[in-house]
Amino acid sequence: MFVPSIDLVDASQASLYSSLSFFGSVILKNGQVDQIKSLINQTGSTLYWAYAKSVDEAVQLWDVGVLKVIFDLDVYQQAQQELAGMVSEDRIAVTTGSPVAVQGVSTVIVVTSDVDAVKTFAADNAGLLAHGGEKTFVVALEESSVSIDAIATLGADHVDVLVPASLLTTATDDTSKLNIAEAFLATAKTDRPDGLYTTMVVDEFNKALGLVYSSKQSVAESIRLGQGVYQSRGRGLWHKGLTSGATQTLKRIDYDCDGDALRFVVEQHGAGFCHLNTRTCFGADSGITALEKTLKERKNNAPEGSYTARLFGDAKLLRAKIMEEAEELCDATDKEEVAWEAADLIYFALTKCVSAGVSLADIEKNLNKKARKVTRRAGNAKPKWEEKSATPAAPTPAAAPAAVDTGRIEMMKFDLTSISKQKRDELLLRPIIDSTEIIKRVTPIMQEVRKGGDAAIRNFTRQFDRVELEQHTITAPFDPAQMELDPATKAAIDQAYDNIYKFHDAQLDKETLVVETMPGVVCSRFSRPIERVGLYVPGGTAVLPSTTLMLGIPAKVAGCRDIVIATPPRSDGSVVPEVLYVAHKVGASHVVKAGGAQAVAAMAYGTETVPKVDKIFGPGNQYVTAAKMVAQNDTSCLVAIDMPAGPSEVLVIADMSSNPAYVAADLLSQAEHGADSQVVLLAVDLTEEHLKKIEDEVHDQAMALPRCDIIRKSIPHSFSLSMKTLEEAMEFSNDYAPEHLILHLEDAPGAVCKVENAGSVFVGQYSPESFGDYASGTNHTLPTYGYSRMYSGVNTNGFVKHITSQECTAEGMDRLADTVMRLAEIEGLDAHRNAVAVRVKDLRK
Known part of the structure; x- marks a missing residue:
């Protein structure tokens, strides 16, 4: 088998991080503990091997999730006794310049060109480990000797080959390097006449989904795309879910102990793996994964009177049930009773997880990380629980505060001169958004609102927002007492209103276009407002007057007759006063206290108290976006929407004139939106020193921000791309088509003429994206996900339609x-x- 090795100081190898994370034995070289921790968080893999110079460093590596630590032989021999009582042998490897028998380790890596000596050594020292599995032997050859044939030949003698990532590629047409799929399959076996490999597809919990076949081509495509791709015996290359929407995200790929069966570990999306619309080809799902699926369905579409629905809607009840069942489990004694009470506790605990958006896969990731740790806590219970214990316990000190993650926050780094065209194309892509499952959840909610009207809205508000409302729609004029603001807030909103109004008023076509196309033939075009518009303003606990301004002002300027605003209520059932104040200023006729798909449905179909609208505007989460798409595609509904939407994104172009602190601040201003935010830095002829200053500022500023935990998730999958010229940067930016484009350039105004695709452009170091978000005058509801190639941001023209006439x-x-x-x-x-x-x-x- 091949054992890939990544040199973490070589930025050109970063393009292979995600592809190599699919494999079980990947060696990390020259990496700091924080950097390795960041990579583990980025890829989700806890199967890496890493080098350590001391026991202390090894402990840090194990604690951040590294599976196996590699010591130089002399370091290991000095620390052997200490390590023996700390970790099992399967967590330790040694590297040596010549074959040497070593006790207490699972892997010996030999750096040599003497292949025969390693083969003999492997044969003489083969054996099983105490905790299962077998000892492995890896040879690090000179790079010129590494080949597919060498991997296959040595694999037959149970010797693995270390392959530097610099020699690997996902491209199938690059003959100068080894294709990763071919290197992986070099030691796999098949006795089929067609050369296909039997492949078991399993989910993250190793539950079998189905049996398929793979080829070198399909494995290469899976690794390249990070998706489930197989070889159909009748139809050729089979991209799972390409037509059905039941796609698969690849998590891991390996083969069994004999090398004659592949295993794909995937995250299954959509209805399931089987063409019979079940999750597996072996029938309906069962056990804890089936329970998770049921709870997710109940959360979004629970039957009336369902107990599970009540749990989702009543946090206090759910908390009480978890504590009650935990106590009953503690008190249980015989086997059947313990099993019964444990099942009850798991049900309520999983309900809590689903309510918070936590999946079983998320839980398992944390279990894997905890299993990798070697340092241990004392394990004492908190004092309040010790006091409740029937057995008196010795007093213990108060629990220490949770450790704060101080690991370095950094983006991936690439250089345009050292990446392939294929990799450049990959960097232009956004993460795949599989909306099939979300649409399945959203559609029943919308149908229920269409059928049940106001009563359905109140029910869903009770279920999802946990707010009991007697009246969910308020009509103008609004109660002044509910719009009271402090003078500073009111002044800020008023100034933003004036700027945004001024800019959007200038956009309106106020004169009729008249053209005599030939003598006696006069054509004209004039605008008329869309009569009824719906504006979705995300909220609840958030305060978003800015979105209300950005949507309400162009509607007012256009002259829309009815402006309906939908926004989730606060916990006390009221509307955020800042939002209601803006609703009053823009002349809204109705404010609907509802969020999510039910709010979109109310505006799209109309209810007893909510007018049906002709067009819906506004951002929102994936459920709001899906609901807007469903409404638009329902021909009986007759409603339009502003644009499709994806996660927020920013692309910053910076040259040597840029201020690193400003550049970092602009990157972070978008990264804090969500874990899926897209952040890109194009570094135009920057020195390593200047780029590092930006990277340092990203980390330092992020650590001081309240939403640092979100940034820790969004920044690691974002990237910087270095290049020599502004022309290269503008070409990449136009291909990427960002939502926000920020120009930190010596001649920023001069670069604007080169912009072909972008939602909004921020020119120069004193034009932060925040200005456009709030008060400069431009609109902040912009096309994301590359849609700026064909969509404009929200503007006054979106609230009018144009009518033509002719007179002869x-x-x-x-x-x-x-x-x-x-x-x-x-x-x-x-x-x-x-x-x-x-x-x-x-x-x-």
Whole structure:
């Protein structure tokens, strides 16, 4: 088998991080503990091996999630006794310059060109480990000797080959390097005449989904795309879910102990793996994964009166049940009773997890990380629980505060000169958004609102927002007492309102366009407001007057007759006063206290108290976006939407004139939106020193921000891309088509003419994205996910429709008649021709 090795100081190898994370034995070289921790968080893999120079460093590596630590032989021999009582042998490897028998380790890595000596050594020292599995032997050859044949030949003698990532590629047409799939399959076996490999597909919990077949081509595509791709015996290459939407995200790929069966570990999306619409090809799901699926369905579409729905809607009840069942489990004694009470506790605990958006996969990731740790806590219970214990316990000190993650926050780094065209294309892609499952959840909610009206909205608000409302729609004029603001807040909103109004008022077509296309033929175009518009303002606990301004002002400028605003209520059932104040200023007729799909449905279909609208605007989470798409595609609904939407994103272009602190601040201002935010830095001819200053500022500023935990998730999957010229940067930016484009350039205004695709552009070091978000005047509801290639951000023209008219005199009729009659004859539309002919006959008597 091949054992890939990543040199973490070589930025050119970063493009392979995600592809190599699919494998079980990946060696990390020259990495600091914080950097390795960041990589583990980024890829989710806890199967890495890493080098340590001391026991202390090894402990740090094990604690952050490294599976196996590699010591130089002399370091290991000095620490052997200490390590023996600390970890099992399967967590330790040694590296040596010549074959040497070593006790207490699971792997020996030999750096040598003497292949025969390693083969003999492996044969003489083979054996099983105390905790299962076998000892492994890895040879590190000179790079010129590493080949597919060498991996296959040595694999037959139970010797693995260390392969530097610098020699690997995911490209199938790059003959200068080894394709990762071919290196992986070099030691796999198949006895099938067609050369296909039997492949078991399992989920993250190793539950079998189905049996398929793989080829070198399909494995290469899986690794390249990070998805489930297989080889159909009848149809060729099979991209799982390409037509059904039941796609798979690849998590891991390996093969069994004999090398004659592959295993794909995947995250299954959509209805399931099987064409019979079940999660597995072996029938319906069962056990804890089935319970998770049921709870997720109940959360979004629980039957009326369902106990589970009540749990989701009543946090206090759920908390009480968890504590009650935990106590009953503690008191249980016989086997059946313990099993019964444990099942109850798992049910309520998983309900809590699903309510918080936590999946079983998330839990298992944390279990894997905890299992890798070697340092241990004292394990004492907190004092309040010790006091409740039937057995008196010795007093213990108060629990220490939770450790704060201080690991370095950094983006991935690439250089345009050292990456392939294929990798450049990959960097332009956004994460795949599989909306199939979300639409399945959203559609029943919308149908229920369409059928049940106001009562359905109140029910869903009780279920999802945990707020009991007697009246969910308030109409203008709004109660002044509910709009009271402090003077500073009111002044800020008023100034933002004035700037945004001024800019959007200038966009309105106030004059009729009139063109005489030929003598006697006059064409015109004029605008009319869309009569009824719905504005979705995310909220609840958040305060978002800015979104209300950005949507409400262009609606007011356009002259829309009915402006309906939907926003989730606060815990006390009220609307955020800042939002209500803006609703009053823009002349909204209704404010609906509802969020999510039910709010979109209320505006799309109308209810007893919510007017049906003609077009819906506004950002929101994936459920709001899916609901807008469902409404738009429902022809019986007759509603339009502003644009599709994905996660927030920013692309910053910076040259040597840029201020590192400003650049970092702009990157972070978008990274804090969510874990899936997209953040890109294009470094134009920056020195390593200047780029490092930006990287340092990203970490330092992030650590001081309240939403640092979110940034820790979004920044590691973001990237910087270095290049030599501004032309290269602008070309990449236009291909990427970002939502926000920020120009930190010496001649930033001069670069604007080169922008072809972007939602909004921020020119120069004193134009932060925050200005556009709040008060400069431009709109902050912008196309994401690359949609700025074909969509504009929200603007006044989105709230109007344009109507054309034409007026012809007798002269115009005479001049144009023959042309129109001839074209109608060609198309065989005689009634069209006749409508002209009866008129021109009278004119030409």
